Amino acid sequence: xxxxxxxxxxxxxxxxxxxxxxxATVPVLILMCFLFLIWNHEETSSIPGPGYFxxxxxxxxxxxxxxxxxxxxxxxxxxxxxxxxxxxxSGEETFIxxx
Numbered sequence: 001x002x003x004x005x006x007x008x009x010x011x012x013x014x015x016x017x018x019x020x021x022x023x024a025t026v027p028v029l030i031l032m033c034f035l036f037l038i039w040n041h042e043e044t045s046s047i048p049g050p051g052y053f054x055x056x057x058x059x060x061x062x063x064x065x066x067x068x069x070x071x072x073x074x075x076x077x078x079x080x081x082x083x084x085x086x087x088x089x090s091g092e093e094t095f096i097x098x099x
Contacts, residue, residue: 047095049077049086058088065089074098 050057065073065087077085078098085096 047084047086048081058091061087062089062091 050061052058061073061077064076067073068076073087074096077087077096083097083099087094087096
């Protein structure tokens with residue numbers, strides 16, 4: 001009798017989860033998606049430069065400065081975006097002004 005009660009295959013696992021669980025999950029997921037969109041929304045800047053895109057833009061621009069060096073990365077961004085460019089270095093918004 002003890003072995004029968006301790007046997008995990010004896011219990012139906014789906015009976016432990018209420019039927020209302022999926023119904024309650026949908027509004028929570030919708031709310032989380034809405035908050036995620038609001039959190040990632042960014043005003044478009046009039047200053048040219050790489051986009052933010054959920055933090056990937058700052059990682060790419062910082063990596064480019066580490067990989068290419070300051071001088072070559074500045075030349076790359078000036079050729080790509082113009083004389084006045086907004087980039088991120090170490091997570092800080094940085095402006096490159098050159099002519």
